[in-house]
Amino acid sequence: MEKAYRIKRNKDFQFNYKNGKSVANKQFVVYIKHTEELEHFRLGISVSKKLGNAVVRNRIKRGIRENFKVHKDDIIPVDLIIIARQPAKNMTTLEMQSSLEHVLKIAKVFNKKIK
Template identity: 80%
Template sequence: MLEKAYRIKKNSDFQFIYKKGKSVANRQFVVYTKPNKDLEHFRLGISVSKKLGNAVVRNRIKRAIRENFKIHKEDIIPIDIVVIARQPAKDMDTLQIQASLEHVLKIAKVFNKRV
């Protein structure tokens, strides 16, 4: 589980990142990023629409996304990140979700140079 300090919860924070941040996408995910000067770590917001499925499906996708960020916790620069799941994500297993998410995060350049 990611600690509270790593989460974006407020709607106003989400809206600010949507408006001022940069976005990159692949078929399964859209990732919005906004530099974060105040904190020394990243913050993560996750959005999974009800159109993707019932609560079980949505929570499975969110767990897989959170797990991926937990694995790469040390490798991510201090930045605000919002991940939006798209329709194809609902048919993927955890490893496929992680591979797809890593792909889009590399495009977004959120990793330190080590990765």
């Protein structure tokens, strides 16, 4: 993901936690904050150390980023924070993708109808 698509600062994470809406399924929690000044979505990923060592956490983050690369043009301009839950550590990339699509459909952040 390019830098313009990332949320990295703690201040931005905290603002989204306090002012955003949350949607969840068993594997992921998504915080959504609508902002008018954005041209595209921004993504922040949080994976706790409770989920595993660095190898496991980075595999989860890569799977999440891959899903957003696939749907880059389909997501409305919002700030998204994705928090991985315990079941996400045993999922493949394709399972992560379907779970993320499910929770993002619930959050209504897609421009178009996704199959």
